[in-house]
Every structure is written in structure tokens, then in C-alpha cells.
Amino acid sequence: MKYIHLILLTIIFADSIFAKDRLNIVMDNSYKIELLQNDVKEIRRDQLNYKIEKELLKETYSSNYTTVQIIISLILGIFAIVGYLGLKGIISLKKQYDSELVKLKDLKREFEVKLNELSTSQEKVKEQITTIDSLNEEQNMKIKLLEIKEKAGTLYSQKNYQRALEYAAIGLDVAKEDVELLTYRAFCLLKLRNYPESIEAHKKVIAIDVTNGGAIQNLAELFLMMGQLDNYKDLLKSKREFFKSDNNALLTYFEAFKFFMQGNSADLKEIIAEFVEKEDLSINKNHIGNWDFVELYDSIKSMDNSSEKTLFVNFTNYLKGNMPGLQIKSILAEL
Secondary structure, three states, rough: HHHHHHHHHHHHHHHHHEEEEHHHHHHHHHHHHHHHHHHHHHHHHHHHHHHHHHHHHHHHHHHHHHHHHHHHHHHHHHHHHHHHHHHHHHHHHHHHHHHHHHHHHHHHHHHHHHHHHHHHHHHHHHHHHHHHHHHHHHHHHHHHHHHHHHHHHHHHHHHHHHHHHHHHHHHHHHHOOOHHHHHHHHHHHHHHOOHHHHHHHHHHHHHOOOOHHHHHHHHHHHHOOOOOOHHHHHHHHHOOOHHHHOOOOHHHHHHHHHHHHHOOOHHHHHHHHHHOOOOOOOOOOOOOOOOOHHHHHHOOOOOOOOOOHHHHHHHHHHHHOOOOOOHHHHHHHHH
């Protein structure tokens, strides 16, 4: 019996303990359930709020979307209007540009034509200026040459042969084939006793002016003075017309000079006697004009004296009118 009570007590105690535990468990579960219920309520509240917000957002978005569409449509409309007006303006501007471009091209062509005409005019003016400058230069050169020639001629007439030769050389630097200056040079060289150069100078004059009688006659005398008898004969043969005159005094002088240089006494006497017999023996007369025998006397003064030399020198005096014909005839009779 005792043990039964003990067992019952134990069971009751255990049951109380278990009851308490169950109560705790129930309480815990109730709390948990309450928490879950609160969570569910909160979730539902959140869902409701979310739904409300979603609806609000949807409504707002829809409103904004409509507004944006309207704004975009307005903007596109503005762009379309502006684009149309701009395109229309561009087309009009292009037409104006094309028109102006055509005008510009026409203006360019006119400008090119006028420019070509101006260039042509400028070229003509340049050519005229060049021609005028050339003419002026030529005239100035002619004036200078005339001044040089005048100075050379004056100096030559004053027997200042060296200075005349210098002026002739200056002129020939400018006009290398000027016959007058070449003649002055040849004559000056002759007067200065530079016979070899004078011969070449006379040849140059004759090569340019084949009818220069003074140069031809001087060259003949130079050939005789230098003993170039063959050259004298060739010159006389080709230019004989330049030695002729009314009385043939100059030709007779050259031929007498030739015979003298050859030592041909007989022909020398004969040609002199023949010339004297044709003239009036009673008077003195200049038969040879302005011709002088200065260079002749200078070239033969170193030769030995002889009857032929005496006869020839006296004959030249007779030709100049410094001796009567009777005296020459007397000398001829003595030989």
C-alpha cells in the first residue's frame, strides 16, 4: 500500500512536472503563433502597402508616360516643323547659292578675260618700253660714238696720233666693226711708224669696206715700204680702179716706188720720163693732191745713197710741186 502511494505520488509529481512542461510548451507555441500571426499581419500590411504603392506608381508612370509621349510628340512636331522649314530654307539657300555660283563663274570668266587683256597690254607696254630703252641706249651709244669719233678726228688733225689711237680703241670696244674708227686706228698706226700692225688694221678696214680708197692706197704704199712686192701686185690687180686719176700721178708714184725697191733703174727712169714729158715743164704743180711722202722718206732714209734713190726722191718732190719738170729732166739726162 505504501509503495502504491509512493508510485501515485511519483506519477502525480511527474504529471505535474510534465504538465508544467506542456504548459510551457503551449505557451511557447502560443507566443510563436502570435509572432507568426504578427509577421503575417505585417506581411499582409506590407503587401497592401506595396500594392497601393504599385498602383500609385503605375498610375504615376502611366501619367508620366502619357506626358512624356505628349512632350516627345510636341518635340518631334517642333523638329518636323523646324526641319521642314529648315529644309525649305536649305533648298532656297541652295538655289540662291547655285545662282550666285553661276554669277561668280561668269564673273570669274570675265575677270580672266580682262586679266588676259591686261597681261597682253602689259606685255605690249613692256615690249614698247624695252624697244624705247633699246632705242634710247642705241641713240646714247651713237652719240657717244660720234663724240669719240669727233675727238679722234680732232686729235688726228692735230697730229696727236697716240691720243687719237687711244680714243679709237675706246670706240672700238663698243663698236668693233666701225669703219671710221678702224680707219683712224690704221692711219694712226701708220703715222706712228707701226707698219706691221698698220697693215693688218688696213686689211680689216678693207675687209669691211671694200670701196675704202684711202685704206687701199695706204695699204699699197705699206706693202712697198715693207718690201712685200707680191702683195702690192695682187692688191693693184684686184683694186686697180682705186689708183686711177686724170694724170695717173698716184699710180705712177707706186710703180716708180716698185721699180726702185726692185733696183730696176731702167724702168724707173722710163716711167718718170714718160710722166714728166706729158706735163708743162716750165711750171711747178702739185700733181698728187694731199698725198704726202713722210712715211716713204722715213722708210728709205736708212738705204744707201744711189742715183736711183736721188732720182726717186726728186721725182716725189716734183709730184708735190716742189721741183720743176725741167730739173727732173736734167737729172734724167745725167743718169
